[in-house]
Amino acid sequence: MTQTSDLILSAQRTIRLEIEAVEGLLSHVDADFVRACEMILASKGRVVVLGMGKSGHIARKIAATLASTGTTAFFVHPAEASHGDMGMITRDDIILALSNSGSTNEIVTLLPLIKRLGIGLISLTGNPDSPLAKAAEVNLDVRVAHEACPLNLAPTSSTTAALVMGDALAVALLEARGFTAEDFAFSHPGGALGRRLLLKVEHVMHAGEDLPRVQRGTLLKDALMEMSRKGLGMTAVIESNGRLAGIFTDGDLRRTLDREIDVRQALIDDVMTAHGKTAHMEMLAAEALKIMEDHKISALVVVDSEDHPIGALNMHDLLRAGVM
Template sequence: MSQSSDLIQSAQRTIRLEVEALEGLLAHISADFVSACEMILASKGRVVVLGMGKSGHIARKIAATLASTGTPSFFVHPAEASHGDMGMITGADIILALSNSGTTAEIVTLLPLIKRLGIKMISLTGNSESTLAKAAEVNLNAHVMHEACPLNLAPTSSTTAALAMGDALAIALLEARGFTAEDFAFSHPGGALGRRLLLKVEHVMHTGAELPQVARGTPLRDSLMEMTHKGLGMTAIVEPDGRLAGIFTDGDLRRTLDLPIDIRQASIDEVMTVHGKTVRPEMLAAEALKIMEDHKIGALIVVDENDHPVGAFNLGDLLRAGVM
């Protein structure tokens, strides 16, 4: 029990110290932060993020966050930069260099070349009087009083603070650019958000020979055969000129069984839902799903500008596409 208590107290102490480090950052969000944002917003290049060791891991994450939120960015390892990777950086780029001490040798070694090439630099350090901070056009102060490590050695609070400062920078830039959810989706086309915001009805609908449809006046039994063959649980009914007349679904069939009619003799016209809800091919699949949920329907007909059926889909299609 004593060991368990010690472990819990250690974890709580670590989190408390890191929370204090983050709260201390608030005082450092000042004119320098504004200058860093304005410098990046005015740049026509990329943000190249540098960092060694644990700062390098944080730098990779910051670069990824910037890139996915509207600020083109990538990570360069400082040691590799000294052996050819400086060629990846252009004069139009901005360097964001991370070093808690501000004296990381691999980054300091690059300073003369950075200056010679005229590349602007933002430093993110825990020491505003350091070599790196003084060499930069702007220094983002991420100083922390203590590491969460009881030896005050392992980068813990300092890396948390640097990560938070990087997130603050990325989000401030995102808002300044007017970056939208749709913009975010274009950076994440393989994710759930990308599918919801980019996938259109035309990408999930069944067309051509897969589209279930019958003409007005078709016997109900033949319409049921069309539904069975196409497997969407519904069929469109069309006018002689090709316009949509109605829709008949599995749900309509169940309701039809309660009607005082002979389904072997009935025409589809007698039991169809006249016209019904429709969508257009260019509509977002997520919008179509909202219509289906609001009206408690399991399938939709897709029509063109002349109200001619051009496709159909059901909830199963949206589920397979990852929209729901």
């Protein structure tokens, strides 16, 4: 019966070998990698990713990562390409073909047609002397010394290396394109990720009559009444010219009581936080959340370009909206 220690040692050996395979890629990120990026950036078409077997699974993931980070891409099964799916590929596209051996029959069969159509070809192989690598304009070298499989047969380290090189390609292209978090959100509109990246402050803030606000010089007891009516645990304090003078929150109230200040006689000016942190309506709600977390506060006043308060939001608003 296999001992627990044997299982742990086997797992650790696998992880160690795959770490070594990934570290080996660093020396392969060279002029060929730059050329591959330049080919894709210059292309008017899409990136079509090909791969068979385990390489096919990695190819699907690379295509999905490219597509979600600003590079239009999709996967085509090489065997299906020989039976009609080549019609999905245009002369403006770039083909990224994965094969550890570089001699996968289903891909090699397509090479004459790819060349005849003049479609740009990037290979990602573990054998730079293979038919696929030699046919490609650029070969990304992902060779590994050993598979993590003790028989050195099952694709393990080689598929990990291919996946990591695909991620490196996708991220390099993302940065070259100036791809933003908002761009990313449009590829991920569903679920919590979409809410975090698409939802803006204007969608969750309280505005108009729902915005708690008092003028400078207001008695603290009257400001507390405004806070109670609006139920946000805070109020904005407004200058005579309409600009933001400060903010008063439940936390400020606790600190005021610790100072033994008479809440019936005190003015809001004496106990408010001057100006305070603010948000803008076009800001992502996730950015507003970061401001709150960084400064350990639970509410923000939303101001316009001239520092006039136009809304407010608190942690509960972001929680209800699914941003946190």
